[in-house]
Amino acid sequence: MSLRKRLSRTAGLSLALSLAVGSLLPLSVQAVEDLEKEDLKFGFIKLTDMAPLAIAYEKGFFEDEGLYVSLEAQANWKVLLDRVIDGELDGAHMLAGQPLGATIGFGTQADIITAFSMDLNGNGITVSNDVWAQMKKHIPLDADGKPQHPISAAALKPVIEQYRADGKPFNMGMVFPVSTHNYELRYWLAAGGIHPGYYAPHKGDTSGQIDAQALLSVTPPPQMPATLEAGTIYGYCVGEPWNQQAVFKGIGVPVITDYEIWKNNPEKVFGVSQAWADENPNTHIAVVKALIRAAAWLDADNNANRGEAVEILSQPAYVGADAEVIANSMTGTFEYEKGDVRQVPDFNVFFRYNATYPYYSDAIWYLTQMRRWGQIGQAQPDSWYMDVAKKVYRPDIYAQAAQELIDEGTLPAEAFPDFASETGFKPVTSEFIDGVSYDGSQPNAYLQQFEIGLKGDTQL
Amino acid sequence: MSNKLINYLETAGLNWAVPVVRLCRGEDAREQANELFTKVGLPLIAVLVFLLVWSIGASQVNTSLGELPGPAAVWQQAGNLYEEHQVQREKAEAFYQRQEERNAAKLERDPNAEVRIRDYTGKPTFIDQIATSLLTVFTGFLLASLIAIPVGVACGLSPKLYGAISPLVQIFKPVSPLAWLPIVTMVVSAVYISDDPLFQKSFITSAVTVTLCSLWPTLINTAVAVASIDKDWINVGRVIRLNWRTQVFKIAIPAALPMIFTGLRLSLGVGWMVLIAAEMLAQNPGLGKFVWDEFQNGSSDSLGRIMVAVITIGIIGFLLDWLMVTLQSLLSHQKPAGH
Numbered sequence: 001m002s003l004r005k006r007l008s009r010t011a012g013l014s015l016a017l018s019l020a021v022g023s024l025l026p027l028s029v030q031a032v033e034d035l036e037k038e039d040l041k042f043g044f045i046k047l048t049d050m051a052p053l054a055i056a057y058e059k060g061f062f063e064d065e066g067l068y069v070s071l072e073a074q075a076n077w078k079v080l081l082d083r084v085i086d087g088e089l090d091g092a093h094m095l096a097g098q099p100l101g102a103t104i105g106f107g108t109q110a111d112i113i114t115a116f117s118m119d120l121n122g123n124g125i126t127v128s129n130d131v132w133a134q135m136k137k138h139i140p141l142d143a144d145g146k147p148q149h150p151i152s153a154a155a156l157k158p159v160i161e162q163y164r165a166d167g168k169p170f171n172m173g174m175v176f177p178v179s180t181h182n183y184e185l186r187y188w189l190a191a192g193g194i195h196p197g198y199y200a201p202h203k204g205d206t207s208g209q210i211d212a213q214a215l216l217s218v219t220p221p222p223q224m225p226a227t228l229e230a231g232t233i234y235g236y237c238v239g240e241p242w243n244q245q246a247v248f249k250g251i252g253v254p255v256i257t258d259y260e261i262w263k264n265n266p267e268k269v270f271g272v273s274q275a276w277a278d279e280n281p282n283t284h285i286a287v288v289k290a291l292i293r294a295a296a297w298l299d300a301d302n303n304a305n306r307g308e309a310v311e312i313l314s315q316p317a318y319v320g321a322d323a324e325v326i327a328n329s330m331t332g333t334f335e336y337e338k339g340d341v342r343q344v345p346d347f348n349v350f351f352r353y354n355a356t357y358p359y360y361s362d363a364i365w366y367l368t369q370m371r372r373w374g375q376i377g378q379a380q381p382d383s384w385y386m387d388v389a390k391k392v393y394r395p396d397i398y399a400q401a402a403q404e405l406i407d408e409g410t411l412p413a414e415a416f417p418d419f420a421s422e423t424g425f426k427p428v429t430s431e432f433i434d435g436v437s438y439d440g441s442q443p444n445a446y447l448q449q450f451e452i453g454l455k456g457d458t459q460l
Numbered sequence: 461m462s463n464k465l466i467n468y469l470e471t472a473g474l475n476w477a478v479p480v481v482r483l484c485r486g487e488d489a490r491e492q493a494n495e496l497f498t499k500v501g502l503p504l505i506a507v508l509v510f511l512l513v514w515s516i517g518a519s520q521v522n523t524s525l526g527e528l529p530g531p532a533a534v535w536q537q538a539g540n541l542y543e544e545h546q547v548q549r550e551k552a553e554a555f556y557q558r559q560e561e562r563n564a565a566k567l568e569r570d571p572n573a574e575v576r577i578r579d580y581t582g583k584p585t586f587i588d589q590i591a592t593s594l595l596t597v598f599t600g601f602l603l604a605s606l607i608a609i610p611v612g613v614a615c616g617l618s619p620k621l622y623g624a625i626s627p628l629v630q631i632f633k634p635v636s637p638l639a640w641l642p643i644v645t646m647v648v649s650a651v652y653i654s655d656d657p658l659f660q661k662s663f664i665t666s667a668v669t670v671t672l673c674s675l676w677p678t679l680i681n682t683a684v685a686v687a688s689i690d691k692d693w694i695n696v697g698r699v700i701r702l703n704w705r706t707q708v709f710k711i712a713i714p715a716a717l718p719m720i721f722t723g724l725r726l727s728l729g730v731g732w733m734v735l736i737a738a739e740m741l742a743q744n745p746g747l748g749k750f751v752w753d754e755f756q757n758g759s760s761d762s763l764g765r766i767m768v769a770v771i772t773i774g775i776i777g778f779l780l781d782w783l784m785v786t787l788q789s790l791l792s793h794q795k796p797a798g799h
Binding site for chain 2: 038039046057060063066068069070071073074075079086088222223225226245249314316317319320321322325
């Protein structure tokens, strides 16, 4: 059925719906009959940025779209991706790099797409107390005698050099080879002059430790604090609540948030397999609609609903950590060193700044990082980056879902980008910790600006 | 009358209650009190000492999730878990209610519309997980018994067959469930394909893993038991020309029953242990998954909740064993060992 037909049929209900936004809707009935599949199972990892899924479920947004969804926590990112590929899961909360990595065949080869970006920011880098004590000597203090933020990895460099001089490898954790966290940690380290190592998949090297000064390895998010405590790693990059957990447990100190590494960086996405999307186009739109509403709810009225969201997320079936730990980052503050609580109002952004729109330029940034660290072994032309981005990121599906919400009166058109003129490229930005400017339409030129990292025709 | 009651109690494995009955009957009070002390008093004291040691010991251990929970904290978590169960039930009610309203609205618009009621999509509670684990272990165990008893009897009756499969049994018997699990998972995923499956794949995976690991005690015990039946009995069977069916069902199996039950008892115990491990590793629904999820949550309640699960797993294991023993004493008229 065409979009026009669907819309005309739903128009009558829009008035009633517009009155009920944010509360449990009266039985909405639009589009329900066209759904190819009504019983869905979505996977997620225990992280606060899965919130749109939990909210869409708990607030009944899925049911409003006629969807009966069950949410299932997955053991790690690899299992989650595999289960989406083999169809056990209809879709999942994913690392932005996962659909891209799978599509270009790094790690796993499969066609995964995304029409919904789940959030901006939300991660942090934590080091152990011991490392923090050594780093602190190299960090300038501000007027209050507190460490000056953002903290550069340059302060970590002498510590790593000391470890290396003592013959001890400096191990750090991230959550997955194509994770935002891997790229953020690498970005931060490299910006501070520390080499995080290259991948060379064409030679069978997928450990990413060639030439590395800091050795990065994979640890599932919820196990990060325990691994740090055990001394296997000296620091990690992970999403919330696992940085604040380290503070509460007194085992580590978050040194920087990803907001300070790249202001309003894209983070998780909602991924489905291409095959699933082809078979269930209407269902896909209904899912995206519910997720958009959930994201809007999370950011509505200047984060007024975050307290309720924290309560929901602290349920054992979702994130399950203590509510006070989750609340720390979800309500716009972040605790660095114990007692050093600072305001980071945009620590977790779910809707404002068009957070949910899948921008091609976001996809291309991830691809540039895959190239920078050798996950993409050979040089590729700019057009290749664009082609991959267009294959994986699907703003067209997003736009259909958003249009339905606008027509129903659920959300105003101003809440979304202007779809008629939107190119899918965010304006050029230099809001990175190293001040390098990023233009999504020039990936190769972007890579040229980095001192550490592959660029041009370089091949390992 | 009271003799009969005592008999029942003994059959049901409730030996500790026997002295109470005897006391009521007016038998030698001193002797019965002594008996009662041994059977009830001492275990009670042991439990109390254990609780005391636990609560003192726990307060000494500081984990990153806070103090190790003592008995009181665990008891409180048990209450919380039950409350959560109630809350989920209420949410499920509301969920069904909403569905019915939706379906009614749908039918109103289009009387020919197809409507159906879906199962609740919320998370299984602790109590649901117990039910899932029990169902899985019994399915796996039943499957194992259905294979192991006939094969065991056949092996017992035919030394050649026994000799033939003995190496296989010896090799497969010591394999850990954790080694079977990946294979079972892959095979089930490949073989069990259905659009509207009766059972979830994860349920089949868990059950088959339990089957593979709990086959062996029953099989071996049955084979040995049947093989060591008094040869005279078999000979008598031959002399009076019983057909093989009658020989198997009237002579071999009844004679071997006590040992078959010992095998079943061991199998069920193994199956229960294997199941929890399999659930933890494969994230299949059940108590094992509950434990793993809580470990991952890392909230300050997690350790207490895991301990509730551990104690529950122990008690269920104990009850399963008790069930088998009672069944055995009912069916085989012989007192099993360790009773």
